[in-house]
Amino acid sequence: MGRIREGGCLCGAVRFKTDGEPLNVRICHCRTCQKAMGSPFYARALFDARAVTVEGETAHYATSEALHREFCPACGTRLFSRRTNGTAVGVALATFDDRNAFAPTEHIWVSEKIEWVRIDDGLTQHPGTVT
Numbered sequence: 001m002g003r004i005r006e007g008g009c010l011c012g013a014v015r016f017k018t019d020g021e022p023l024n025v026r027i028c029h030c031r032t033c034q035k036a037m038g039s040p041f042y043a044r045a046l047f048d049a050r051a052v053t054v055e056g057e058t059a060h061y062a063t064s065e066a067l068h069r070e071f072c073p074a075c076g077t078r079l080f081s082r083r084t085n086g087t088a089v090g091v092a093l094a095t096f097d098d099r100n101a102f103a104p105t106e107h108i109w110v111s112e113k114i115e116w117v118r119i120d121d122g123l124t125q126h127p128g129t130v131t
């Protein structure tokens, strides 16, 4: 077991724990994330699915064959992006109790970035996805 970090939705109906360090921490600027989050981008920490435990009921829908988005049905907070093959879960950085628990290390899909979003953090920018 690694370090445990906790978080949850705005109303408190959904709580989660992550175990250990994430696989990566990225900001995604793709159009799907913009729409799904209702936000200029999606900042998330990606974890092995076995490292994330969730308490409380979530609802989900598919934004691609490979990815489900999970949210709290009571308050609507968007919490997770879950790979449908069961391998990994993205956790929205802002939903951790410690909002500074993880900081992104790179930007992906900057080719679809909203124009007024200025990236001056010095982090690597990828035009699309990276493996």
Ligand SMILES: [Zn+2]
Pocket (backbone or CB within 6 Å): 009, 010, 011, 012, 013, 014, 072, 073, 074, 075, 076, 077
């Ligand atoms: Zn909620």
